[in-house]
Amino acid sequence: MTRAAPVPAPVLPAPVPLRRRRRPNLAAWALGAYVVLFLAFIVAPIAAVVLVSFSSASFITFPIPGYTLRWYWRILEYRPFLEAMWVSIEVALASTVLAAMLGVPAALALARSRSAFAAVIANLLLAPITVPAIVLGLALLYFLASLSLGLSLTALVIAHTVAGIPYVTRTVLAVYRALPPDLEEASAVLGATRWQTFRYTTLPLVRPGVFAGGLFAVLTSLDNLPLSFFFGSATTNTLPVVMLSYMENQFDPSIAAVSTVQMLIAIVALVVTDRVYGIEKLTAA
Amino acid sequence: MITDVEMTADAERPAPALASAAPARGGRGPYRLVRSRWTIPVLVFLGFFFVIPLGTNVWRSVATGQALTAGPVVFYAKLLRDAYYVGILAETLKVGAIATLLCLVLGYPVAYFMVRHAGRWNALIVFLLIAPLLTSIIMRTFGWRVLLARKGPVTLLLHDWGLIARPANLADDPVAVYVALVHVLIPFMVLSIVAVLQQVDRRLEESSRVLGAGPLATFLRITLPLSLDGVATGCILVFVVANGSFLTMLLLGGGKVTTLSVLIYQQFNVAQDTGFAAAMGNLLLFVALICLAIQARFLRRQGVKA
Numbered sequence: 001m002t003r004a005a006p007v008p009a010p011v012l013p014a015p016v017p018l019r020r021r022r023r024p025n026l027a028a029w030a031l032g033a034y035v036v037l038f039l040a041f042i043v044a045p046i047a048a049v050v051l052v053s054f055s056s057a058s059f060i061t062f063p064i065p066g067y068t069l070r071w072y073w074r075i076l077e078y079r080p081f082l083e084a085m086w087v088s089i090e091v092a093l094a095s096t097v098l099a100a101m102l103g104v105p106a107a108l109a110l111a112r113s114r115s116a117f118a119a120v121i122a123n124l125l126l127a128p129i130t131v132p133a134i135v136l137g138l139a140l141l142y143f144l145a146s147l148s149l150g151l152s153l154t155a156l157v158i159a160h161t162v163a164g165i166p167y168v169t170r171t172v173l174a175v176y177r178a179l180p181p182d183l184e185e186a187s188a189v190l191g192a193t194r195w196q197t198f199r200y201t202t203l204p205l206v207r208p209g210v211f212a213g214g215l216f217a218v219l220t221s222l223d224n225l226p227l228s229f230f231f232g233s234a235t236t237n238t239l240p241v242v243m244l245s246y247m248e249n250q251f252d253p254s255i256a257a258v259s260t261v262q263m264l265i266a267i268v269a270l271v272v273t274d275r276v277y278g279i280e281k282l283t284a285a
Numbered sequence: 286m287i288t289d290v291e292m293t294a295d296a297e298r299p300a301p302a303l304a305s306a307a308p309a310r311g312g313r314g315p316y317r318l319v320r321s322r323w324t325i326p327v328l329v330f331l332g333f334f335f336v337i338p339l340g341t342n343v344w345r346s347v348a349t350g351q352a353l354t355a356g357p358v359v360f361y362a363k364l365l366r367d368a369y370y371v372g373i374l375a376e377t378l379k380v381g382a383i384a385t386l387l388c389l390v391l392g393y394p395v396a397y398f399m400v401r402h403a404g405r406w407n408a409l410i411v412f413l414l415i416a417p418l419l420t421s422i423i424m425r426t427f428g429w430r431v432l433l434a435r436k437g438p439v440t441l442l443l444h445d446w447g448l449i450a451r452p453a454n455l456a457d458d459p460v461a462v463y464v465a466l467v468h469v470l471i472p473f474m475v476l477s478i479v480a481v482l483q484q485v486d487r488r489l490e491e492s493s494r495v496l497g498a499g500p501l502a503t504f505l506r507i508t509l510p511l512s513l514d515g516v517a518t519g520c521i522l523v524f525v526v527a528n529g530s531f532l533t534m535l536l537l538g539g540g541k542v543t544t545l546s547v548l549i550y551q552q553f554n555v556a557q558d559t560g561f562a563a564a565m566g567n568l569l570l571f572v573a574l575i576c577l578a579i580q581a582r583f584l585r586r587q588g589v590k591a
Contacts, residue, residue: 027500034394035398038395042416042472045429048432048438049425049428049431060430101326105324105326106324109324113317121324121328132546132566132569134549134550135339135342135570138342138563142338142342142559142563143334143342159334185316197318198319219418222421247423255423259420262420263419266419
């Protein structure tokens with residue numbers, strides 16, 4: 001997910017391209033046609049859901065008989081959807097803030113240390129990504145239940161924080177490693193305290209990393225069903241958990257409407273983060 | 286303890302010129318804003334809510350329920366000897382392997398096109414590849430249910446083309462599981478390959494062509510070997526994530542594809558056999574760790590070669 005393609009390094013100007021005029025490059029055209037098909041495959045199920053969410057039929061059918069907004073009204077009427085959406089947003093924001101508070105100082109400390117011990121710690125911080133969420137969820141539920149924290153919002157936030165730490169740490173490590181220490185050094189030489197150096201020099205420089213990592217953490221948290229369903233109860237069901245149980249009983253377009261709203265929330269989050277802090281600056285680094 | 290290790294490491298490094306201008310800091314090593322002790326909160330947190338839970342999970346799998354009476358490895362023996370569970374394990378690995386292979390075969394050409402031919406379209410392709418990651422897994426699965434339903438667009442299209450005899454509900458066919466898995470996982474494969482393919486020096490390919498090799502030979506003997514690093518990263522990522530996913534099998538394929546993750550879900554929801562569920566989770570984790578070890582090995586070897 002974070003392997004966003006870096007901008008290609010400038011290549012030396014190539015000598016005259018080989019045989020450009022003789023071959024209209026049929027192979028490249030065939031490849032291009034294949035890529036168009038591939039992208040249609042990628043977009044198709046998402047487009048289908050958005051389309052169905054406006055369907056006037058109360059069951060899923062093609063072609064769409066007519067268009068209506070009633071499934072969006074249904075979201076507002078069906079309490080569990082709204083409540084779960086709030087739980088989801090609360091958990092995502094709380095766990096991401098917590099993950100950043102824990103992960104960012106550690107990333108700053110680890111980035112400039114070359115000891116073997118620091119490498120071990122950095123690996124530990126990234127490890128939760130590699131543990132299948134269903135295993136982590138299961139293990140955490142039993143452990144937290146033994147602390148009588150089982151089915152609580154606290155437990156949910158703790159679980160999502162564990163899952164979010166790797167995302168925040170990874171991006172901050174990458175950004176901070178790319179920064180020369182000179183700037184902070186200059187700040188210290190000019191008499192700034194440690195806190196001032198952090199507040200006015202380091203933080204503004206690593207902020208794109210914090211926000212990109214935080215965005216990944218929020219997006220993963222919103223969709224982390226394997227982690228969330230273990231902690232499900234009337235007050236701690238996140239949106240995907242409620243959607244799953246709704247789908248098991250009914251198959252009407254309201255799930256499509258909820259999905260579309262959720263996608264819009266994610267897109268808005270992405271666009272806002274991009275506008276404010278410039279994600280492309282991060283991938284270009 | 287942390288500071289000790291770090292100070293010995295720092296001492297080995299040559300101090301940069303500027304450091305001597307900051308006598309307040311002792312002038313050793315590059316400026317470090319944050320001391321190592323700032324890793325302590327996150328270490329405590331992860332130790333308590335990550336390491337200990339996984340550790341107790343191992344303990345639970347050897348010392349609860351049946352394991353107390355029938356010996357500590359009874360759950361693992363059941364998983365690895367009972368024909369049903371061996372079948373599930375084989376199915377898990379098979380689903381992962383097929384999904385990985387499909388992602389590789391279908392994704393490589395896309396990555397190649399993005400690096401070599403896309404030009405100004407590249408940004409659009411990247412956007413469309415990343416866009417699905419903004420949607421929920423439920424949305425994508427729901428989408429496939431809609432498209433592959435008995436009267437869904439894809440089913441009708443396949444029927445019109447004569448590829449299937451009569452419209453059937455493909456969403457409850459195992460093929461739907463593979464379609465949905467590939468859809469979810471292929472962006473990771475493509476982006477992994479793109480990242481490496483971008484580093485390949487085009488002049489090597491041009492030299493190969495100048496020296497008389499055809500386009501196919503150049504691809505097979507120059508480009509492909511040079512991109513193996515990205516292929517390996519992508520394959521392992523896809524395989525591990527495919528092994529861990531269960532929602533796709535739960536909502537598609539009509540319950541005909543049962544993998545280890547699905548079994549954990551059922552075990553938790555229905556049977557509530559905590560020791561057995563823990564053992565299955567550990568087996569799944571073990572498979573993931575093997576994959577990561579292979580990756581670390583492979584990447585190190587590649588690194589030595591380069």
